[in-house]
Amino acid sequence: MDLTPATALPKLLAAAWLLPLASFVVILFIGKRLGPHGKWAGYVASGAIVSAFLLSFTAMFIVWLPNHELPVAHHGDHHEEGDHYDAPAGADHHHDSAMIGEPAPLASHAATDSPFQLVALQEESHADEHAAAEGHAANPPPTYYFGDWYALGQFGNLKLTIGYYIDALTVTMFCMVTLIASCVHIYATGYMHDELHDPYHDHEVIVHGHHLSRPGRFHRFFQYLSLFCFSMLGIVIAGNVAMVFVFWELVGICSYFLIGFYFERHSASTAANKAFIVNRVGDFGMLIGMMALWASLGTFAFGDKQDAKGQTLLTDSGAIAEPGIFSQLRTAENGYRLVPPASMIAEETRQQPAIEAEDAAAGKAGHWLLLVAGVGIFCGCVGKSAQFPLHVWLPDAMEGPTPVSALVHSATMVAAGVYLVGRFYPAFSPEALLVIAIIGCITLSLAATIAITATDIKRVLAYSTVSQLGYMMLALGLGGWIAGLFHLITHAFFKSLLFMCSGSVIHAVHTNDMTEMGGLRKKMPITAYTMLIGCLAIIGAGVPLTPIGFSGYFSKDSIIEQAWSHAQTNGGGYWIFLVMAVLGASMTAFYMFRLWFMTFTGAPRDHHKYDHAHESPRVMTWPLILLATFAIAVAWPAFNLTRVLEQAQPVGTAAGGSGMLIDDLVVPAEHLSHAPDIKLRAGLAAFGSALIGVFGAAVVYLWGYLNPNEIKQTFKPVYTLLWNKWYFDQLYNVLFIRPALFIGKQIALFDRGVIDWFLHSCAWVCRGVAGIFSTVFDRTLVDGTVNTLANWTWDFGLLLRNLQTGNLRQYVFFIVTGTVFMFVTASVVRFFAFS
Amino acid sequence: MTISLLANLLTEPPGPAHYMTVGAVMFVCGAMCMATKRNALGVLMGIELVLNGANLNFIAFGSKYLNNGGPDLGLDAPLIALFVIVLAAAEAAVALAIALNFYNNHDSIDVDRADQLQG
Numbered sequence: 041m042d043l044t045p046a047t048a049l050p051k052l053l054a055a056a057w058l059l060p061l062a063s064f065v066v067i068l069f070i071g072k073r074l075g076p077h078g079k080w081a082g083y084v085a086s087g088a089i090v091s092a093f094l095l096s097f098t099a100m101f102i103v104w105l106p107n108h109e110l111p112v113a114h115h116g117d118h119h120e121e122g123d124h125y126d127a128p129a130g131a132d133h134h135h136d137s138a139m140i141g142e143p144a145p146l147a148s149h150a151a152t153d154s155p156f157q158l159v160a161l162q163e164e165s166h167a168d169e170h171a172a173a174e175g176h177a178a179n180p181p182p183t184y185y186f187g188d189w190y191a192l193g194q195f196g197n198l199k200l201t202i203g204y205y206i207d208a209l210t211v212t213m214f215c216m217v218t219l220i221a222s223c224v225h226i227y228a229t230g231y232m233h234d235e236l237h238d239p240y241h242d243h244e245v246i247v248h249g250h251h252l253s254r255p256g257r258f259h260r261f262f263q264y265l266s267l268f269c270f271s272m273l274g275i276v277i278a279g280n281v282a283m284v285f286v287f288w289e290l291v292g293i294c295s296y297f298l299i300g301f302y303f304e305r306h307s308a309s310t311a312a313n314k315a316f317i318v319n320r321v322g323d324f325g326m327l328i329g330m331m332a333l334w335a336s337l338g339t340f341a342f343g344d345k346q347d348a349k350g351q352t353l354l355t356d357s358g359a360i361a362e363p364g365i366f367s368q369l370r371t372a373e374n375g376y377r378l379v380p381p382a383s384m385i386a387e388e389t390r391q392q393p394a395i396e397a398e399d400a401a402a403g404k405a406g407h408w409l410l411l412v413a414g415v416g417i418f419c420g421c422v423g424k425s426a427q428f429p430l431h432v433w434l435p436d437a438m439e440g441p442t443p444v445s446a447l448v449h450s451a452t453m454v455a456a457g458v459y460l461v462g463r464f465y466p467a468f469s470p471e472a473l474l475v476i477a478i479i480g481c482i483t484l485s486l487a488a489t490i491a492i493t494a495t496d497i498k499r500v501l502a503y504s505t506v507s508q509l510g511y512m513m514l515a516l517g518l519g520g521w522i523a524g525l526f527h528l529i530t531h532a533f534f535k536s537l538l539f540m541c542s543g544s545v546i547h548a549v550h551t552n553d554m555t556e557m558g559g560l561r562k563k564m565p566i567t568a569y570t571m572l573i574g575c576l577a578i579i580g581a582g583v584p585l586t587p588i589g590f591s592g593y594f595s596k597d598s599i600i601e602q603a604w605s606h607a608q609t610n611g612g613g614y615w616i617f618l619v620m621a622v623l624g625a626s627m628t629a630f631y632m633f634r635l636w637f638m639t640f641t642g643a644p645r646d647h648h649k650y651d652h653a654h655e656s657p658r659v660m661t662w663p664l665i666l667l668a669t670f671a672i673a674v675a676w677p678a679f680n681l682t683r684v685l686e687q688a689q690p691v692g693t694a695a696g697g698s699g700m701l702i703d704d705l706v707v708p709a710e711h712l713s714h715a716p717d718i719k720l721r722a723g724l725a726a727f728g729s730a731l732i733g734v735f736g737a738a739v740v741y742l743w744g745y746l747n748p749n750e751i752k753q754t755f756k757p758v759y760t761l762l763w764n765k766w767y768f769d770q771l772y773n774v775l776f777i778r779p780a781l782f783i784g785k786q787i788a789l790f791d792r793g794v795i796d797w798f799l800h801s802c803a804w805v806c807r808g809v810a811g812i813f814s815t816v817f818d819r820t821l822v823d824g825t826v827n828t829l830a831n832w833t834w835d836f837g838l839l840l841r842n843l844q845t846g847n848l849r850q851y852v853f854f855i856v857t858g859t860v861f862m863f864v865t866a867s868v869v870r871f872f873a874f875s
Numbered sequence: 876m877t878i879s880l881l882a883n884l885l886t887e888p889p890g891p892a893h894y895m896t897v898g899a900v901m902f903v904c905g906a907m908c909m910a911t912k913r914n915a916l917g918v919l920m921g922i923e924l925v926l927n928g929a930n931l932n933f934i935a936f937g938s939k940y941l942n943n944g945g946p947d948l949g950l951d952a953p954l955i956a957l958f959v960i961v962l963a964a965a966e967a968a969v970a971l972a973i974a975l976n977f978y979n980n981h982d983s984i985d986v987d988r989a990d991q992l993q994g
Contacts, residue, residue: 685898846993848918852909 046350056095063088064266070567073280078259082229085262093218103549151805181691203279208687220451223663230659268294272452280340299440312434318433322423331417357842376692407700414472425457428483435502442543450536466690477517484510488627492761519707520602527595534577538669541571548653561640579629584727591675601722605713637741658869894935901928915984930956
């Protein structure tokens with residue numbers, strides 16, 4: 041088999057991508073007939089996703105890694121001078137530099153009068169111990185394979201295609217998504233066994249005074265799950281924004297199906313609607329962003345057109361033949377810095393010589409457009425990744441079955457938003473990144489506070505997800521591209537683990553309420569200890585200043601380091617990002633261990649449920665153990681996850697950037713956050729805050745020195761505020777839902793009163809006119825003519841009837857006179873005609 | 876014109892025109908007889924007159940003596956006349972049968988009473 045990346049990767053990943061679709065189609069058509077009650081549908085779906093996982097791993101370990109040399113390690117404690125991006129791994133990037141040309145000469149960097157000059161200067165001043173800032177001016181474009189499978193349409197130069205963009209991030213995401221989805225599928229074959237019964241009794245729905253009985257929907261569940269995986273992989277492999285949007289919506293509809301899986305329950309159908317509608321709000325912004333890009337750049341493609349060998353196509357003059365978004369925004373001539381191309385600056389602005397003189401003023405228009413495009417795309421991510429202010433749907437999405445929550449919250453839907461921010465990173469201007477950071481910061485602190493008071497085990501985890509997604513957005517917004525996506529990957533493992541553990545607990549005690557649990561550690565040890573691993577991973581447990589720890593330790597520390605670096609560079613109000621990140625870490629530790637202590641330690645609060653509890657079957661515990669292994673080890677430096685991600689680091693972002701509209705905003709280069717002093721302080725801060733959180737939880741819930749109820753009473757107003765989730769649902773109810781209903785009612789009144797009235801009047805007039813036509817024209821004129829003709833014919837017939845006398849002599853007389861008459865006539869005519 | 880035509884007849888030697896005149900007179904008499912007679916047998920006689928008036932024409936046109944060597948109908952003319960006589964005989968047989976039947980039904984052969992075919 042040909043294992044050249046350019047030919048093998050698209051094939052392998054397309055197969056991995058399409059397998060879940062095949063499984064979806066099979067279950068769609070013959071799902072019910074697959075074994076008793078559709079039992080084999082679970083095997084079909086699991087088989088498809090496990091095969092996809094094997095293909096993804098083949099792509100990663102047999103095709104990608106042997107062919108793409110990892111960048112030189114410079115992460116870790118021993119940050120050495122001169123260990124920088126200025127020496128990109130040669131083999132990795134050889135053709136990029138060959139094809140696109142050498143990165144801009146360093147001299148031109150200082151010579152240009154662009155705002156980026158400022159960055160260079162500030163970098164120098166802020167990072168004394170680092171090499172000269174010019175060294176980080178640019179990293180070349182990462183290696184990627186870009187191409188089209190199918191052209192949907194072409195409008196002049198604008199092309200819409202189904203294509204692929206495969207880089208290290210794509211391959212990593214494929215491995216992560218398929219691995220977690222495989223675990224979830226296998227786990228779900230056990231978890232969903234109730235649905236194999238016909239009829240299934242839903243105890244939460246009362247119909248006519250009885251529990252609802254319905255046919256089991258086992259096969260349906262796996263059908264949706266397959267489509268969900270297909271859609272998510274579609275987003276990951278997508279080669280252009282339009283294709284992302286298509287699969288974005290497919291993910292949305294799958295989440296709608298799965299959250300509303302128990303659609304007979306009112307809460308489930310409402311939650312499904314809410315998730316769908318809230319996401320539409322975000323997608324609206326995304327469409328605006330896409331329009332801004334389409335109209336100004338004339339393309340949706342991420343990458344440049346490549347030939348069969350994966351090399352960029354060039355025109356005869358050496359320019360890129362069909363440049364994608366990224367290479368239009370970050371050209372080699374500009375040293376891969378983000379500069380709005382001429383097409384983003386309004387025509388009239390370009391042509392006015394007066395303004396041309398003032399480059400800054402002319403550039404501003406393009407910068408605003410870039411900001412609109414960036415924030416617009418980010419709006420879609422806000423919806424999908426449940427960021428403030430669209431975070432309200434995610435906790436409600438807990439109405440879906442727990443395996444769905446595990447998948448949605450770790451590998452698919454909410455990850456899609458963070459992934460897209462990462463994928464789209466080269467197009468985000470520093471101001472757009474600031475917006476992302478602010479939204480992420482608000483989200484992470486808001487959700488963490490709510491999680492502290494929640495008692496529903498799944499909702500605690502849901503708010504925890506929202507908070508962690510906030511972390512990722514914060515990291516991305518502060519310039520920590522690798523940190524954000526690193527956390528996305530590690531979080532996926534421990535969050536799916538936590539959700540599946542909570543599902544195992546719910547499976548055992550049949551309740552979500554933590555106040556009815558307690559002491560379950562002895563009854564279900566595997567669940568308890570794998571969940572403990574998940575908790576330790578999410579709080580970032582590790583030995584500070586050493587590379588020993590759970591996966592979260594590495595990713596969260598790198599986020600805090602980035603926040604520290606950003607705060608140090610910018611100073612002033614930007615410290616709030618760091619403070620909130622550290623406080624958030626503390627809260628994370630508190631609520632996670634509150635959850636664990638309340639569920640697994642102490643005395644059982646509900647003895648009936650405790651006695652009933654049991655460890656889950658092996659089909660559910662094995663995925664837990666597997667995921668726990670990954671939750672511990674996936675981020676270990678030995679596995680090079682960050683270095684693989686670094687291979688995909690967007691072009692030009694290693695140099696950071698500075699504000700275009702806000703002059704003193706600087707996005708620090710990511711490697712600056714690995715400076716020893718920042719690393720030391722950030723590591724200790726993260727460790728300390730986590731320790732405080734765990735200690736606090738232990739004081740209240742493990743050792744019982746403080747009574748939670750007394751604390752509730754003491755901080756009653758705060759507690760009520762948090763218990764009601766900051767009243768966001770109520771606020772939206774007043775702000776949007778009620779006005780919408782009110783306006784709707786007014787429009788309905790207008791519809792009935794004015795439009796209907798008008799239409800009815802029109803109809804009445806039409807009927808009147810038609811009536812007049814009917815009587816005057818049709819009945820009188822047309823009918824009259826026809827009747828008259830008929831009467832004439834009748835009368836003529838009667839007249840002729842009189843001739844038929846039956847009198848022989850008369851006939852003879854007629855014949856004779858007739859003959860004579862004809863003879864005379866003929867003679868006369870002949871006489872006059874020929875004489 | 877009519878006067879001069881009659882005068883020519885009187886002065887000319889006998890030719891087809893004379894026969895045609897006699898035939899025409901016979902034809903008109905027959906027709907008048909058919910139109911005025913109420914007796915069915917009278918009507919039949921009128922028919923005979925009409926047919927024989929026409930036959931006279933054929934015979935006149937067929938005679939080479941009358942035509943002075945000009946174009947004539949030759950033997951065809953007497954044959955057509957013979958056919959007409961045969962047809963007249965057949966027709967008279969049928970008509971007499973009708974008349975007899977009519978008489979049986981109505982005790983009369985008045986054609987004015989045979990008006991059942993009126994519309």
